[in-house]
Amino acid sequence: MMFPEIGHFALILAMFFAAALGVLPLIGYRTRNGLLLSSAVPLTYVTTALIFLSFVALTLAFVQDDFSVQYVAQNSNTLLPIWYKVSAVWGGHEGSLLLWALILGGWASAVARKSHTLPELTAPVVLAILGIVATGFIAFIVYTSSPFVRLLPETPVDGADLNPLLQDFGLIVHPPTLYMGYVGFSVAFAFAIAALITGNLNSSWARWARPWTNVSWAFLTLGITLGSWWAYYELGWGGWWFWDPVENASLMPWLAGTALVHSLAVTEKRGVFKSWTVLLAIFTFSLSFLGTFLVRSGVLNSVHAFAADPTRGVFILALLVVIIGSSLLLYALRAGEVRSSVSFGITGREAWLLLNNILLTILTLTVLLGTLYPLIFDALGLGKISVGAPYFNAVFGPIALFLIVLMGIGPIAKWHKTKGALLVRHAIAPALLAVLLSAIVYFVGDFDGWVWASLAIALWLSLMCFVEWFSKVAGKNSSLWTRAKKLPRAYYGMQLAHIGVAVALIGVIFVSANSVEKMVRLAPGESVEVNGYEFTFEGIKHVEGPNYVADTGVITVRENGKLIDTMHPQKRLYTTTRQVMTEASLSPGFTRDLYVSLGESLDQGAWGVRIYVKSFVRWIWLGGLMMMAGGLLAAFDPRYRKKAEVAHA
Amino acid sequence: MRKALLFIPFGVFVVLGVLFYMQLGKDVHYMPSALVGKPLPEFQLVPLESSELVGHESLPKGPYLINFWATWCPSCSIEHEYLMALAAEGVPIVGIDYKDEADAAKQWLLDKGDPYAVVLQDEMGYFGVDMGVTGAPETFVVDSQGRVAYRHQGVVNEAVWQTLQGYMR
Incomplete structure (x- = not known):
């Protein structure tokens, strides 16, 4: 069978097309050459089609039990059920990178499809950035991790079988959704870099980037939720989160991405935090990339880590330096030109969202520090240590709870300035009710004091969401239902995601206090x-x-x-x-x-x-699903489509 | 001033990059033993060739190697040849037959040769627990003061011996 060779060849071609995509439109941008600019869209489609062809070839090798292909021989077996043969394509290092590349191609093509809604000069630059990322990634696969290497002439009779831990439904769906999230942040990243290159740092890039960021965030949320659920039923001891370096690697972009979702909103609506939002977009994608580096290079010890291979590590590090380093340098050189003209008061919604961003960034850095600390410690020759759950629970928990308290207040605050009396009027009843209800649970269930406090926070958030909704729909002129229907889809997305946080928190509290x-x-x-x-x-x-x-x-x-x-x-x-x-x-x-x-x-x-x-362990994942649904609901708000058309006209 | 601040993210990234580069290629699974610098733990074990309990008096005068091995351990047969070469050079090696059967062990040494100065049986793995052994093969260096100087997890070969040799004092 020739399929692996076809796949390999298609991948090499894809690398060249991606390189062309990374170069030609940028030259076109500099020289204002219309032909080169318009090459971006077709180049994107061709690159994606070639990656897809390559992926199909590998899948066929698995389905046909072609054990002359080393990767197939290592990860499959004739007895393996067919659906696991297909999911085994991304069961190992090489194939999962190919999936990464395929998803990147998918996102880039989606941007290309929507490119008519973007300004003439922006879309090609955005696609070119994605092309550069794709070139680096495909080169990494081709040069260090090709899944198409043959074992000839000594072809094994049968394969070594897929790791039994991965023979499971959760592992069929977990990596693709997680990668959809990781890689999706590359779109927001590309928009941010394009904004830096074109100097077009007004709030319009935030509006374009918002739906893409929301969808990626929703996928990442789903991916993490699935991963937690899988660990719970598959690892055999009923835990749902382990603070394992690889879990942290997915949590960090999620936290930064959550901050990004919020700061994009402020940048779009109010034109502030412009430079910060750009940095956050770079930061979020860097963390996705860093996660890949940490998992693949073997610098961290983890149950998820694939076999350490220094040449791969050096290659990813070089990629990391080129892509992230040059973005941060570009940021340092260009972001100084941004001026925010709008000011805001310390009680305005901008301020609450700024606080949200600060806390989420601190949380991200907390996890980053905990994950990298053993590495730093070792690099300085101080010996081997491991940072585990006690550190994360002690540091992460209180900050996260504080953030959730603020989540109750943020949505109720008005842009620019909020009257103190309004906040107090809305907040007093939910606060009292939350503390009281939580106290009842605390006394009846005979729990620790922290259960009282954290449960009160979860209830407070849910009640505040309701109060805020009610303050919007209550009125004399029309019925509650008519007003409720008038609220935008994005608003309900936010509410759903916020209540999802409360639901997940309730799950976390009870699973640790009452199991x-x-x-x-x-x-x-x-x-x-x-x-x-x-x-x-x-x-x-x-x-x-x-x-x-x-x-x-x-x-x-x-x-x-x-x-x-x-x-x-x-x-x-x-x-x-x-x-x-x-x-x-x-x-x-x-x-x-x-x-x-x-x-x-x-x-x-x-x-x-x-x-x-x-x-209440299901509530953790129910909360995750609600957050995901909220993110999607917000991303598909019709107003993005409308405004995009206006921008086009 | 504001311009300079914008370079902070880039600076932090450069530092991280250097750090990652330093860590590349290091064996993250390497774990030093807590016993390093401490005297070898007491033991009462039965040698393979007799039926009397012996303790420290059965050990060679240091420095020497302690090698945990077993017939059920495939990597042990890989390193066996190199251990034979070391023994031929006059390096004293104490073999600990770890969680194994005496008959199988005797047959193994007959078939492959015996590189050990003495072989002690740790059938239940108690001495292994005292030494913090996580699996076979594992090799310790004991110095001339009778203290544990170094621990190596996995197969001993030429490259590993270069390291071990430095501790044979």
């Missing part, structure tokens, strides 16, 4: 009671899957004597890799999850069994 964990030895027929649920171990069944054999425990769960569920936790042995995997069994619920995983096989048919009752 029960028990490790027991159960012989067949024995039961144990955990938090009002009676778990009975009925025995072990032998099960054979396509590429594994498993011991499946049968555990019935009764509440007040009534059977509510039968759970089947598994201990799997993947026959090709000889890896043992623990597959936990879940009984999900709105207010609690039951979570059972098998430990070791003990004497006389007994097994070690881990049982968890997790309070």
